[in-house]
Amino acid sequence: MDARSNTSFDFRPHDLVADAAREDISDGVIYEKRPARRADGSIAEGLYNAWISLDNPSQFNSYTTAMTKAVILAFRAASNARDVNAVVFTGVGDKAFCTGGNTKEYAEYYAGRPQEYRQYMRLFNDMVSAILGCDKPVICRVNGMRIGGGQEIGMACDFSIAQDLARFGQAGPKHGSAPIGGSTDFLPVMIGFEQAMVSGVLCEPFSAHKAYRLGLLTDIVPALKVDGEFVANPLVEVERMTDSWGRIVHGEPKTGQDLAKGKELVARGEIDLSLLDARVEEMCTKLLLTFPDCTTKTIEEIRKFKLETWNRNKEDSRAWLSLNMMTEARAGFRAFNEGNREVGREVDFVALRQALANGAMWTGEFTDSMMPGAGK
Numbered sequence: 001m002d003a004r005s006n007t008s009f010d011f012r013p014h015d016l017v018a019d020a021a022r023e024d025i026s027d028g029v030i031y032e033k034r035p036a037r038r039a040d041g042s043i044a045e046g047l048y049n050a051w052i053s054l055d056n057p058s059q060f061n062s063y064t065t066a067m068t069k070a071v072i073l074a075f076r077a078a079s080n081a082r083d084v085n086a087v088v089f090t091g092v093g094d095k096a097f098c099t100g101g102n103t104k105e106y107a108e109y110y111a112g113r114p115q116e117y118r119q120y121m122r123l124f125n126d127m128v129s130a131i132l133g134c135d136k137p138v139i140c141r142v143n144g145m146r147i148g149g150g151q152e153i154g155m156a157c158d159f160s161i162a163q164d165l166a167r168f169g170q171a172g173p174k175h176g177s178a179p180i181g182g183s184t185d186f187l188p189v190m191i192g193f194e195q196a197m198v199s200g201v202l203c204e205p206f207s208a209h210k211a212y213r214l215g216l217l218t219d220i221v222p223a224l225k226v227d228g229e230f231v232a233n234p235l236v237e238v239e240r241m242t243d244s245w246g247r248i249v250h251g252e253p254k255t256g257q258d259l260a261k262g263k264e265l266v267a268r269g270e271i272d273l274s275l276l277d278a279r280v281e282e283m284c285t286k287l288l289l290t291f292p293d294c295t296t297k298t299i300e301e302i303r304k305f306k307l308e309t310w311n312r313n314k315e316d317s318r319a320w321l322s323l324n325m326m327t328e329a330r331a332g333f334r335a336f337n338e339g340n341r342e343v344g345r346e347v348d349f350v351a352l353r354q355a356l357a358n359g360a361m362w363t364g365e366f367t368d369s370m371m372p373g374a375g376k
Contacts, residue, residue: 033051072127142208165235
């Protein structure tokens with residue numbers, strides 16, 4: 001008898017909740033199984049790739065508390081699904097994969113409530129761990145910005161394929177937090193200590209080309225189509241490697257007239273993610289053509305370098321982030337949520353440092369005085 005025709009085995013369920021219960025938690029996370037394909041494009045009957053999509057495009061796919069729960073359960077479902085080959089983790093639209101936690105929710109609910117935020121951070125930690133513990137290889141389909149906590153959950157994935165207009169980076173020290181939800185664990189391992197400092201401390205974003213060069217990405221593809229042809233990101237340098245001093249400039253942002261011309265080109269073009277989808281599908285097919293258990297064991301072993309630091313630090317980080325909700329996070333998240341283009345979305349860092357140097361206490365009034373435009 002052909003072993004492939006034996007479908008009479010009575011499987012036991014290992015999911016934490018039924019599909020209906022998972023879907024009921026949040027409408028901000030889409031879980032779907034798409035047919036897996038062979039190299040010739042034909043469907044591999046009975047096999048699928050699980051797509052987990054963050055569906056909050058009006059807020060750049062930032063995740064709410066409910067969405068975090070749904071992501072955890074979606075990864076558990078994909079991990080347990082016997083007919084799933086690989087997991088694709090992405091966001092809806094072409095602006096952002098994810099920009100991290102929902103700042104509105106942070107500012108209006110968690111700010112000033114450290115015990116509540118501590119519980120929330122348990123969920124966030126479990127989301128990262130669910131990605132790192134998935135029994136299937138995980139591909140991050142970077143359809144746009146991958147910033148803050150979005151960068152952290154993206155780096156927890158095994159492969160990352162990006163459209164080349166995407167930007168990557170951290171926002172913590174600029175908005176009242178520290179990137180200790182994974183970035184301080186993953187970045188030194190993936191790109192080295194110096195560049196980790198640039199991203200984590202200075203919050204300077206990397207272009208997709210730079211992220212690819214540094215080792216954060218598996219591949220990049222163009223997404224801007226001008227007059228029917230795909231063109232590389234015109235806002236960054238892609239045609240030369242070094243400047244006259246020998247410094248690497250490939251992937252760095254353009255300036256002056258070059259930047260102005262690049263912006264004109266972007267305005268003329270349209271975003272088309274078909275090449276991104278094709279490259280993601282190609283990666284899924286490559287994974288399909290491997291022994292499943294050998295693949296799982298290999299990714300488990302390679303993940304250990306991320307897991308070692310993540311598991312060592314995540315609880316201490318959770319405690320610090322919770323207490324920080326009484327001081328800098330309370331100010332930073334409120335400033336971002338309450339500010340605007342006219343007054344900005346950051347506190348006056350110089351005034352803040354001056355006040356703290358003179359012994360100011362973190363009272364509610366002091367936090368109010370730090371809000372953008374408060375002194376005007």
